[in-house]
Amino acid sequence: MFKAKIYVNYKPSVLDPKAEVIKNTLSRLGQTNVKDVTVGKYFEVLLEGNRDAVDQQVDALCDQMLANVNMEAYRYSLEEV
């Protein structure tokens, strides 16, 4: 069994208005050394199977559902559990 830890973020070319608001608010709170904030989604998916098969499967489900690759990028790690 593997636990996939999946991170989905906007691509750098996409302006994220929520992250901008958070960054500006942190600055207003005096956290003036905060230079950038990225907001994304985090998923944990448990899958049965061997590592290679699960790796391919997670890549496909990110590409087809968990991320919209028109504006988002994804990365993940697999942990045997």
Next chain:
Amino acid sequence: MKAAVLTFPGSNCDDDLLWAVKDIAGADAELVSAKSESLDGFDLVLVPGGFSYGDYLRSGAIAKFAPIMTALKQFADNGGYVLGICNGFQILTEAGLLPGALQWNTSLEFICEPEPLKVVNNQTAFSNQYPEDQAITLPIAHGEGNYYADADTLAEIEANHQVVFRYAKNPNGSLNDIAGLTNKAGNVLGMMPHPERAVEALLGGTDGLGVFESLINATKGAAHAAN
């Protein structure tokens, strides 16, 4: 001509859209459940606004896997006319029937306002009843209507004249002021403004009626004549 108005769990503009195309514009039309697997007998498919599947994950991200979507893709691939409005536009981009994606409005506010637009391409099945460069006003009602496509895609969209409606005063950050655009073949259109909410003077205007009249004109002589 016979139109299908799709209904997903969480759609909330389906009845308004049916009213606009059937009772006001005079086409034959009926609601079709997202659980249906066939669009046989229809000449036009309308994908309504709302919050399909609660907008879970992303707007339209779950709807793209609804049973009706396989038939919808086939319908579009065969050249059938498809119009997606608001959440319908989001669903069509998620399903890959239209380029790009809809992101949060730059203001992060849900905007519900009459919005001035320009019809920048009246050579489409969706806009042929509008004069060239016609200024119109349609209501918008969305939090995620900020149109995004990467630079190459955007250049291709412009080169192919796929943009049909542009905002006169960009309310949401959409690239190139895009309010509505077609696919490359020109038979699928997505738009964030709501033409179905502007088809009667009582509702504040009739500027949206042209979209439905254009589609009726484009499907004249279609196989499934109105009863």
